[in-house]
Amino acid sequence: xxxxxxxxxxxxxxxxxxxxxxxxIDAGAFGKVYxxxxxxxxxxxxxxxxxxxxxxxxxxxxxxxxxKILMQLKHPYIIKYVESFTPDNYNICVIMEMxxxxxxxxxxxxxxxxxxxxxxxxxxYFSQIxxxxxxxxxxxxxxxxxxxxxxxxxxxxxxKICDFGVSR
Ligand SMILES: Nc1ncnc2c1ncn2[C@@H]1O[C@H](COP(=O)(O)OP(=O)(O)O)[C@@H](O)[C@H]1O
Ligand SMILES: [Mg+2]
Numbered sequence: 001x002x003x004x005x006x007x008x009x010x011x012x013x014x015x016x017x018x019x020x021x022x023x024x025i026d027a028g029a030f031g032k033v034y035x036x037x038x039x040x041x042x043x044x045x046x047x048x049x050x051x052x053x054x055x056x057x058x059x060x061x062x063x064x065x066x067x068k069i070l071m072q073l074k075h076p077y078i079i080k081y082v083e084s085f086t087p088d089n090y091n092i093c094v095i096m097e098m099x100x101x102x103x104x105x106x107x108x109x110x111x112x113x114x115x116x117x118x119x120x121x122x123x124x125y126f127s128q129i130x131x132x133x134x135x136x137x138x139x140x141x142x143x144x145x146x147x148x149x150x151x152x153x154x155x156x157x158x159x160k161i162c163d164f165g166v167s168r
Contacts, residue, residue, distance in 0.1 A: 008034060008050060012087050015039065019095065021048055026102070028149065030165050036095060044098060045155075046082060051092040051165070063092045069141055069164040070094065077132035079152060079162040099152035099160050106153060125151075128159035136161070143167050 022035040031051040035044035080097040150163040
């Protein structure tokens with residue numbers, strides 16, 4: 001039997017919420033992140049993270065933990081939250097600003113071209129990461145999963161910490 005592939009646009013009725021979802025950008029351990037934009041917009045300037053929780057995960061963490069934390073943390077070096085939908089108790093869709101990529105992929109691409117970050121670039125990123133962490137901690141939040149995959153570089157070229165999925 002052929003099963004029709006249900007597109008995330010239809011599954012969560014993004015159109016009725018004013019958005020279009022495009023290609024998959026990347027998938028982490030929990031979420032799938034797609035390009036996204038407001039209907040009629042020219043550029044894919046947003047990203048949507050879809051997380052599907054298992055019944056046991058839903059019981060332990062609940063759908064709104066990551067959203068609550070991200071909503072609260074407004075900082076130039078933290079990915080900007082736009083809005084979120086929890087269609088049911090197991091699904092989370094978080095719309096956020098688009099970034100250009102994660103630090104793991106950026107470093108990998110450089111390596112393949114036998115390049116590396118300049119000392120200055122590394123210092124600038126490091127300083128921005130430290131400032132973001134300091135801000136996160138001053139809000140009594142711990143990220144608990146800082147690694148290159150969760151450090152994005154924004155369209156403005158600056159660090160954008162993402163993935164508050166296991167934060168407290
Ligand atoms: N706003 C974004 N813009 C561009 N890419 C993103 C964005 N958010 C996440 N990604 C990409 O998707 C990956 C997975 O997202 P993440 O929130 O870390 O999910 P998980 O909880 O599954 O690790 C990231 O490592 C990054 O490559
Ligand atoms: Mg991640």
